[in-house]
Amino acid sequence: MNSVPTDPLIGHTLDERYVIRSRIARGGMAMVYLGNDLRLERRVAIKIMHPHLAEDESFTRRFEQEARSAAGLGHPNVVNVFDQGVDRGVPYLVMEYLPGITLRELLKQQKRLTIDQAFEIGEAVLAGLAAAHAAGIVHRDLKPENVLLADDGRIKIGDFGLARAVSANTTTGQALLGTIAYLSPELVTRGVADARSDLYAFGIVMFEMLTGQQPYQGEQPMQIAYQHAHSEVPAPSTLAPEIGEEIDDLVRWCCQREPDSRPRDASEALEQFRRVREGGTPNTTRVLPTAGFSGISITPSTAVLTDLEQRNLLAANPAAPIAGERSPSDADFVFRARAAGVRRTRRGRWVALLVVMLLALAGIAGWWWGQGPGSQVAIPEVAGSDLAAAQLALEELSLVVSIIDCSSLEVEPGLAAGTEPAADTRVDRGSAVQLCRSTGPQSLAVPTLVGLPTDDAIAAIEAAGFTFGEVLEQRFDGGGANTVIAALGESGEGLGQTYPERSRVDLIVSAGAIPEVRGMDPDAVATMLQAVGLTLDPSLNTEEYNDEIPEGQAIGVLVFTDPVRVGDSVGVSLSRGPQLFAVPDVSGMNVNEAAEALRAAGFSVSTGIVPEGPAGTLFEVKSTSPAAGEMRRAGTEIALRYI
Structure with missing residues (x-):
């Protein structure tokens, strides 16, 4: 067993309902613990204000404001707050527990995100901000540390501890409480924040995700603050040339120095964000906000055609330009792409018609060649065909068709998977033929995998008719090393009793127990932890008196994540000797x-x-x-x- 400094709150029960299990993180205002809700039997995150701050009324009000701000939203991209209370004079919040990492941790791992990753995270953040702004709430501290990326793929904004009502935009001396790298110019110069200040911070976060660095650098916080107040945020493409002009314009629109030049709130930014992500607006003419976007001329007389009108016009005359678009001679790739799409659609219709005609001709030829009752026909190959077309092809051969459901690995559900008798079999006219409608892969029983050695589990997966994917992670759970803790499906969730054949199965494997380091010197501890895949971070070390262990030697390992995974950083509690x-x-x-x-x-x-x-x-x-x-x-x- 590892010895760690005693936290008096671990094991304590708040209001006879919330049991504190372990410490997750420490912040400037509060400590966050993993706990259990005894009433609803679920894991929760419990945020408890530092006792020395609980005596300050302003901090207490801000802490309670977080509960009111987040609890009133109820949005899938905002961390849910379940409860609020006071224990032994110290306020606490009960929130949903999201095992995973923060956007800051992802940026540390990856340095810079792909455009798809940045847009997926950015859209979720904007959706959460839009819900907050619609409820009259400004976050005021948006940064990568407050964007949570759950293991199950959910993306949520947390830490509304600095939130204020939209109308209460004067912050006086509180202006610099948010992280300086993401503060808007008006917060730096006037201590004023509204919904547009959140969008400035969002633009800086997008810049950092796309380029791997913040737009302003400096040795002192005030140097960075000065740049926010007096400089224009550069285009992300200056650091990442593959980024397009529309993405540059979107980021710079959010990061305009003047609040009036930014989107009015997150919902307006989200609408434009989705247009850029999808490659343009649903209409032919691109109508974008003028502020912060370059090279776009908006003319009131420009005709705006709906998608239906565009398709009809192109279908009637594919070579004719649509109002508001350039002609093919202008090398407009958008026009050419749409025209090519119409031509492909028309060719597809001709091909489909030709297939039906060929099937009909085959039926006629079979009738002629058969020469009357008793003549035999060959059952055609219909696997992968539309079910109605396959049935028609069989009935045209004077066969009596009944449809049954069959599993298939190759054919998509709903299409024809084959026949019984099989294709190319010759049968009499009027014979009964079963046409198989694909139901997709067969659902097979899932074997027991938890507790098996990894190699045995992989063999069991393959033997049961599934495909082994990968070992997603190794956790120190105190069990047997290299044994399976959990088996997950393609959606990242646990497997049920049955699962589609040949589907992917991933594993989470035990790394065993964290090594016992009691009485060892720090260098030996670092070597031992490195051998099992853990990193000793001296900045996480603590010291405490101990009557049994000599000064400078280890008492136990300090962990700061739950669960602890291979690759995580840990600290060590070192002895100061007897007091x-x-x-x-x-x-x-x-x-x-x-x-x-x-x-x-x-x-x-x-x-x-x-x-x-x-x-x-x-x-x-x-x-x-x-x-x-x-x-x-x-x-x-x-x-x-x-x-």
């Missing part, structure tokens, strides 16, 4: 007084030949052994001297 106390000076006191003073200081007392009590008041103490001022452990016996 020593100064022997108080009791010379001049009588025996009774001296004994009382020494015991109050934590020592035991030997009075020698003079007992405590009435006789003790008659004898004056001259000195002690050990002498006054010497450092000794608590409980050391101090002898009284009278001469």
Whole structure:
């Protein structure tokens, strides 16, 4: 077992409902713990304000504001707040527990995200902000640390501790509470924030995801703040040339220095964000906000055609340009792509018609070649065909068709998977033929995988008719090393009793127990932890007194994540040796007084030949052994001297 510093809250139950299990993270205002809700039987995250801050009314109000702000949203991209209370005079919040990482941790791992990753995360963040803005709430502290990426793919905004109502935009001395790298110019210069300030921070986050760095650099926070107030955010493409102009324009629109030049709120930004992500607006003419976008001319008389009108016009005359678009001679790739799409659609219709005609001709030829009742026909190959077309092809051969459901690995559900008798079999006209409608892969029983050694689990997966994917992660759970903790399907969720054949199965595997390091020196601890895939981060180390372990040696490993995975950073609790106390000076006191003073200081007392009590008041103490001022452990016996 590993020894870690005692946290008095671990194991404590709040309001007879929430049991604190382990510590997850530490913030500037609060500590976050993993806990259990005894009433609803679910895991929760419990945020408890630091006791020294609970005495400050302003911090307490801000902490309670977070609960009110987040609890009123109820949006899939905002961390849910379930409950709020006060325990032993310290406020706490109960929130949903999201195992995973923050966007900051992903940026540390990857440095820079792909455009698809940045847009997927950005859209979720904007959706959460849009819900907050619609509810009249400004986040005021949007940054990668407050964007949570759950293991199951959910993306949520958390930490509404600085949130304010949209109308309450004056912050006075609180202006610099948010992270300086993401503060809007108006927050830096005037201490004022509204919904547009959140969009400035969002633009900086997008810039960082796309380029791998923040737009402004400086050794001192005030240098960065000055750049926010007096400089224009550069285009992301200056650092990542593959980024297109529309993405540049979108980021710079959100990062305009003047709030009036930005989107009015997250819903407006989200609408444009989705247009850019999808490659343009649903209409032919691109109508974008003028502020922050370059090279776009908006003319009131420009005709805007719907998709239906465009398709009809192209179908009638594919070579004709649509109002508001350039002609093919302008090399407009959008026009050419749409025209080519119409031509492909028309060719597809001709091909489909040709297939039906060929099937009909085949039926006629079969009838002629068969020469009447009793003649035989060959069952055609219909696997992969539309079910209605396959049925028609069989009935045209004078076959009696019944449709049954069949599983198939190759054919998509709903299409024809084959026939019984099989294709190319010759049968009499009027014979019964079963046409198989594909139901997709067959559902097979899932074997027990948890607890098996990894190699045995992989063999069991293959033997059961599934496909092994990969070991997603290794966790230190205290169990047997290299045994399966969980088996997950393609959606990232646990497997049920049945699962489609040949589908992928991923595993989470135990890394065993965290090594016992008690009594070891730090270098040996680092070597041992590295051997099992853990990194010792000296900045996470702590020190504490210990009567048994010599100074400088390890007491135990400190973990800061739940679960602890291979590759995680950990710290070590180091011994400061036994705690020593100064022997108080009791010379001049009588025996009774001296004994009382020494015991109050934590020592035991030997009075020698003079007992405590009435006789003790008659004898004056001259000195002690050990002498006054010497450092000794608590409980050391101090002898009284009278001469």
